[in-house]
Amino acid sequence: MKSDLIKELHDVVFKNTIWPNDLLENLTDPDYLSVNFNTYLDGLCAEVKFVDEGKTIRTNYFFDKKQHIQKVEMIEGERTFVLYDRIEEIAKTFNKAKNVFLC
Numbered sequence: 312m313k314s315d316l317i318k319e320l321h322d323v324v325f326k327n328t329i330w331p332n333d334l335l336e337n338l339t340d341p342d343y344l345s346v347n348f349n350t351y352l353d354g355l356c357a358e359v360k361f362v363d364e365g366k367t368i369r370t371n372y373f374f375d376k377k378q379h380i381q382k383v384e385m386i387e388g389e390r391t392f393v394l395y396d397r398i399e400e401i402a403k404t405f406n407k408a409k410n411v412f413l414c
Contacts, residue, residue, distance in 0.1 A: 316408040323397070323404045327379045334359055334372060354378070370394075 334357050337343040344360040344367065353376040360369050366387065373382040383395040393399075 313411060316404070316411055320401075320404050320408055323400045329372070329380050331355055331357055331372075331374055331378055337361070354381070 331348065334346050337359060338346055342362050344362065347358045349356050351373060355374045357372040358369060359372065360367060369386040371384050372380060375381050380395065381397045382393065385392045385394055
């Protein structure tokens, strides 16, 4: 149990599940309209537009200067959904580990 939590904490801090180049592969799917990159703070923001059930959806991917994903948000109409937030994931995993190790 403890070793699993240590691995989980390590992965959430250091492992990267998506790279900016991975987003370009989406353009081979006919439902994807565009992938645009802009500088954002010390890193990149990638805006991906695609069509889902007839609606155009925009997804923003925020990367740090090492190109590690930090946050993913999806914008559908006027609504924004956070799909992934590295800081929140680290905090959740740290709290879970803290509860196990300090009990």
